[in-house]
Amino acid sequence: MIxxxxxxxxxTELLPGIKLGYHIYDACGSVPVAVHVAFQISNGLDPVFYTGDNCSQSGMVMAVIGESESSPSISMSRIxxxxxxxxxxxxxxCACLSDKQQYSNxxxxxxxxxxxxxxxxKLVKHFGWTWIGAVRSDSDYGNNGMATxxxxxxxxxICVEYSESFYRNHPRxxxxxxxxxxxxSTATVVVAFTSPVDLSLLLEELSLVPSSPRQWIGSESWVTAPDLLKFNFCAGAIGFGIQKSVIPGLRDFLLDLSPSKVAASPxxxxxxxxxxxxxxxxxxxxDKILCDGTEDIKTLHSxxxxxxxxxxxxxxYKAVYAITHAIHNTFSEIKYLFFSCSPSLFSLISSLQVLTQLKEVNFxxxxYDVSFDANGDPVARYExxxxxxxESGSIELVTVGQYDESLPVGQKFQINQNLTWVDGGTQVPVSVCTDSCPPGTRKLLQKGKPICCYDCIPCPEGEISNATDSPDCFPCPKEFWPNEERDTCLPKPVEFLSYNEVLGIILAAFSVGGxxxxxxxxxxxxxHKNSPIVRANNSELSFLLLFSxxxxxxxxxxxxxxxxxWSCMLRHTAFGITFVLCMSCVLGKTIVVLMAFRATLPGSNVMKWFGPPQQRMxxxxxxxxxxxxxxxxxxxxxxxxxKNLTTNKERIILECALGSAVGFWAVLGYIGLLAVFCFVLAVLARKLPDNFNEAKLITFSMLIFCAVWITFIPAYLSSPGKFTVAVEIFAILASSFGLILCIFTPKCFIILFRPEKNTKKYLMNKN
Structure with missing residues (x-):
């Protein structure tokens, strides 16, 4: 400042012909002492200015530079x-000092x-630390800074495991x-918002009983303090410091100390x-020897x-020049008003005018640019x-990046070179309460703990998470299903009874074989259409039955x-019509057997009422x-x-919807009605006295047919996916094979292997 x-x-540019005076007070880091000084200033007590100089308006205070700490500054500003x-x-x-309602000056x-x-x-978040400890000075600076x-x-x-406050005069x-x-603590990162004096006491206590290394994150108050570099276990500490600068001529001024200058200043x-x-x-x-005058400050390393x-x-340096520019601008206004350049006009300047001009300072x-915003703050720039x-083992301060609040979002924070971490490591330390949840899981908060402490649970069925530390899982679209890791939705496999699979091939083979x-x-x-056994069993209906x-x-x-x-409409209608045609033929054959027996009775002419035309009709x-x-x-x-998406959640089943369930069950019901009617008539005709009674064969065939379709209904309703279709095909094939084997196999056996039985006498039981 001097x-x-x-x-x-x-x-010759700033305040020409006018000299600034000053007085330096030591607040001793004490709020009461700072308050005492503030009262002295406000009371206008005559401080000691330059010794030997004649200063006009002695004791007129234009501005105050200080204090270095927030709490004394708050007290002084209020006074x-x-x-x-x-x-x-x-x-x-302290951010609280930006409140112009309370601290307008x-x-x-x-x-x-x-x-x-x-x-x-942002720095803590940048390195992925979500679990930290926090310590602060129990002062306006520490409490307000840590709260912010x-x-x-x-x-x-980011979660905080602990937040502790202390002050230099607290008990040990x-x-x-x-x-x-x-x-x-389990947090390996400690953020400290403290003054250098306070932190020095804590670090000394930590050095007495070594523990696992901690990564220290520092505020500008202590992270650049030279006195703290002696604590080697804090190597790797990072934080934001005030920008370094060069002040031309300052070093020469500091080294230009003669014994007379030294003796004149306590x-x-x-x-x-x-x-x-x-x-x-x-x-x-x-207890010290007298200084002999040979002491040379240039040889001193301090x-x-x-x-x-x-x-x-x-x-x-900036503060002194800011106040000077405000005074200079105020003086310039007065000179302009009075059309005079006399230094005596300086007596017309008041602190209120300086305060007003200080708000507009920009130089x-x-x-380095110097200006103040509406809150009295400069543009925030940090290193x-x-x-x-x-290499010698001592700790050095190395600038590794910048932070500039005036830059656009995303460009404010930059890291220019590699950092070293706790214990001199090159790997970024990890400080989390719980390891990250991988994709395919979601976070479940642990009861009574901060949000950074959670369990990782797998996503439920049908849901995925494709990001690390996902708070929720979300369901896949209807036609998609999660992979095994449950981090990606894949298209569901499409399922239908295909000709390319074993079941489809077997059923198709039996169908073609039948x-x-x-x-x-x-x-x-x-x-053998003219043979007795063929003619006796109504060859026309037999051929129509075989066709059906x-x-x-x-x-x-x-x-x-x-x-x-087209296949959906064809399969159900073709099945219904062909089976009714088949049942109609069987029913016709059964009726013919009954009518033929009635025709053998004396005086009966019933066959003329159920001849071939009636059978066809x-x-x-x-x-x-x-x-x-x-x-x-x-x-x-x-x-x-x-597309059936409900029966099997993991697959898409391609199937034919019935459209109208009433129509489907009407088709099946009509087939069942004919089958029951045929079965009843066949049972009535099973004991007719022919040697080869076809009614017995029809009875067995209809028994098989009814048994198949009765068991088909529950099996059809309970079969999943493509097996529903397989059950329906099996019922068709089983009932069809039952009819052809029961009705036609005995006849073909006689025709081909027992021709001696293929005679009218044998059929009429007259041998």
Whole structure:
């Protein structure tokens, strides 16, 4: 500050002909002392200015630079604010000081903790740390800064295992307890919003009992403090620091210390005696030797002579120049109003005018822009600082990135070079309460714990999660199903009874084989159409029955393959009509047997009422009824192909919807009605006295037919997927084989292998 004021007083551009005076107070890190100073300033007590200089308006305070901590700054602002004395702090970062309703006179050249807290939360999130510990100074700086950080961290999904506060004057037991909390914690990352003095006490306590290494994340207050670099176990610490700068001429000014200058300043005297371990004059400690005048500050290696890490120093430099520019602009306005350049006009300047001009300050000094927003804050710019071990083993501050609040979203935070982590490692440490949930699982929060502590449970059936740490699983679309890992939805396999699978091939083979058997039987009958056994069993109806059985066998082929609109309508109607035709033929044959027996009775002429024309009409009539039922079904609500997504969740079953269930069961019911009628008539005719009684064969065939279709109904209703179609085909084939084997096999056996029985005498039982 002294360097900047002397530089300004020697300047011809700022306040020409006017010199600035100053007085330095030491608040000793104490709020009461800072309050006492604030009252002195506001009371207008005459402070000591430049010794020997004649200063006009002695004691007139235009502005205050300070304090370095937030709590004293708050107290001072409340006292000097009503007097409109502007206050510019170089290191008070509490976001609460941006409230112009309470602190209308407060400005600062250091960024507000509001920006730093948000930047720290983004930094923690950037490295994937969701489980952290937090310590803070029990002061306005620590409490407000940590509160802002925790709110920003919550928005980023970061959880805090513990949050502890302490202060330098607290009992040692409290600091020891906080150290134990850190040692026992599972969080490997610790965010510290503390002053250097407070953190030094905690680190000293932690160094007494070594524990597992911790990754420290620091606020600008301590992360660039040289005195803390001695704690080697904090190597790898990262945090945001105030930007480094170069102040031309400052180093030469610091090194230009003569014994006379030192003796004239109590502060410099204390520094000189401490640096060279000697005493100046009689006021010095008696346990030290007298300084002999050979002491050379240029040979001294201390923070005083090290100007390579000018961070807060530059904030003081900016503060002095900001106030000077405000005074200069105020003075320029007065000169313009009074048309005079006399320095005596300076007496007309008030602190309120300086306060007003300070709000409008906007200049560049040493390449750095200086201005204040509506809250009295500068543009937030930080350096990302990393504590890295040098080859000698000492810790050095290395700038590894930047944060600039003025840049667009997504470009504010940049990392330019590699970082070293806790214990000098190169791998980013892990600090999570629970390992990430892989895709295919979802997070289930653990009861009574923060949201970062959860269990990973697999997604339920039919649902997936395709992202890490997914809070929910979501269902696949209707025609998709999860893979085994349940992280991707795959198209469901389509299922239908195909000609390419074993079951389809077997059923198709039996279907074709049955049709061939019917054709061969018809050929045998045709070749022996004039034989007694063929003629005695109504050859016309037999051939029609064999034809209908052939169609029954072949219609089962329409049930195999992918359903289409035409195949769905064809399979059910063809099945219904061909089976009714078959049943009509069997019914006709049964009636013929009964009528033939009645015709042998004396005086009976019943056969003339049921001759071949009547038999044909019976078959046609019964069949036309089924044709009418099928036609109504197809017109009103025909079967149609559909994708069954409910029977099997993992597959799409292609099947034919019935359209109208009434139509389907009407077709089956009509077939069943004819079958029962045939069965009853066949039972009545089974004991007729012919040697070859066809009624017995019809009885067995109808018994098989009815048994098959009675068991078909529950099997059809309970079979899943393509097996529903397979059951229907099996019922068709089983009943068809039952008819052809029971009715025609005995006859073919006699025709081919027992021709001696194929005689009229044998058939009439007259041998």
């Amino acid at each position: 360097f900047a004021i002397e530089e300004i007083n020697n300047s 000097i604010g009503p007097f409109n004395i502007p206050q510019v702090s170089y290191f008070a970062t 407060f400005f600062r050249t250091v960024p507000s903790d509001q920006f730093q807290a948000e930047a720290l939360a 950080f925790l709110e920003a961290a919550r928005k980023e999904g 037991s409290r600091i020891r307890r906080i150290a134990d909390v850190i040692r026992r 502060v410099l005297t204390e520094f000189w005696e401490d640096a060279f371990n000697c005493r100046l004059g009689e006021s010095a400690a008696i 923070p005083y002579t090290d100007t390579s890490q000018l961070r807060i120093t530059n904030m003081v 560049t000094q040493n390449g 990302l600082v990393n504590w890295q071990k040098s 049709a061939c058997l019917a054709i061969i039987t018809a050929a045998v009958f045709y070749c 059985l052939t169609l029954c066998f072949l219609c089962s082929l329409t049930f195999i393959g992918a359903p289409s609109e 019976t078959v046609v009539s019964f069949t036309l009824i089924q044709v009418l039922i099928c036609t109504i079904w197809l017109v009103l609500s025909p079967p149609f192909p559909m």
